[in-house]
Amino acid sequence: MALNCIFCHQCVVNTDSSKGHPVSIPPFGIAHSKCAEQDLLHKRVFKGLHIAELDNESFRELKEMVLAEDNVRNGITEEIDLF
């Protein structure tokens, strides 16, 4: 098995720590943790969810769920009267 990062193609061992620690990216191989993070941000993938691939309706639902969860975590109730 190759010990090169699947993103930057540099060896994941014996490199400086600025690229993070080696992580396994099944089934593709291994990568630096920071390279993998950058790749996920670029693809807009979060915890396996491909955000860029959602249709508009699904994206709208996701956005509302995130905002609702944010409100709950900040102690803001859903019952606020906006009018």
Ligand SMILES: [Zn+2]
């Ligand atoms: Zn890398």
